[in-house]
Amino acid sequence: MMETSLASTSYQQSRTKLETYFDKTARKAWEDLTSDVPVSGIRATVRKGRDEMRNLLLSTLPTDMHGMRLLDAGCGTGALAMIAAQRGAHVVAIDVSQGLIDIAQKRTPSHLSIDWRVGDMRSHNLGIFDHVIAMDSLIHYDENDIIGVLKAWSQRANQIAFTFAPGTAMLRTMHFVGKAFPRGDRSPAILPVSEARLSQDIGVALPAWSIDFTQRVSSGFYKSQAMGMSRR
Numbered sequence: 001m002m003e004t005s006l007a008s009t010s011y012q013q014s015r016t017k018l019e020t021y022f023d024k025t026a027r028k029a030w031e032d033l034t035s036d037v038p039v040s041g042i043r044a045t046v047r048k049g050r051d052e053m054r055n056l057l058l059s060t061l062p063t064d065m066h067g068m069r070l071l072d073a074g075c076g077t078g079a080l081a082m083i084a085a086q087r088g089a090h091v092v093a094i095d096v097s098q099g100l101i102d103i104a105q106k107r108t109p110s111h112l113s114i115d116w117r118v119g120d121m122r123s124h125n126l127g128i129f130d131h132v133i134a135m136d137s138l139i140h141y142d143e144n145d146i147i148g149v150l151k152a153w154s155q156r157a158n159q160i161a162f163t164f165a166p167g168t169a170m171l172r173t174m175h176f177v178g179k180a181f182p183r184g185d186r187s188p189a190i191l192p193v194s195e196a197r198l199s200q201d202i203g204v205a206l207p208a209w210s211i212d213f214t215q216r217v218s219s220g221f222y223k224s225q226a227m228g229m230s231r232r
């Protein structure tokens, strides 16, 4: 059963919609997007942007991660988790979609050992971590819920890197996933967030943490912004 304690109703509703979307509606589209199969124009720009974002997030992690624990929160088909495990990290990779975890498990090289889980990424039962990484798994949640998740992670991690949909007027009209998939595959809305307000709210909610970097990746219809924070 999903852990529901302390999570807001809006968080739980978004999570339920996302589970249906990623597990059923768009599972095949995500399987293709996250593989090497050829994809058409718009999706190719999204794939390129996502590759760039993954590399950016990975560049903030040590190259040798032996002895470290990493949570890949909302891991999807698991590309980032596999690279972190390749670097020696003990990786817990969780996603609300059983279907995407099945794909991730099938793709995992036999020499890697990853603790794949199906469930809620803000669950208290996942252990403590040196690093939490959440690539594009918070972009469908409103800002209050993003802060709630960051607070939950801050109690069991030393560093957190996540992405959000940058909230400029132009970008509000360019929701990359919505445009990248056919109408029937459209995702739940991506909720743009103002970087200034998010930074301010993190300062209030998590006074013991500092924001270390923020960097945008922009490739065709893919627009996403990374933010890294650590305990002072």
Ligand SMILES: C[S@@+](CC[C@H](N)C(=O)[O-])C[C@H]1O[C@@H](n2cnc3c(N)ncnc32)[C@H](O)[C@@H]1O
Pocket: 015, 018, 019, 022, 034, 073, 074, 075, 076, 077, 078, 079, 094, 095, 096, 097, 100, 119, 120, 121, 122, 134, 135, 136, 137, 138
């Ligand atoms: C845009 S995809 C990104 C997947 C992966 N991080 C990547 O970059 O390839 C967002 C993922 O977050 C997952 N997700 C969203 N909310 C979640 C939650 N509350 N708990 C666990 N997974 C969640 C979705 O199922 C989906 O696989």
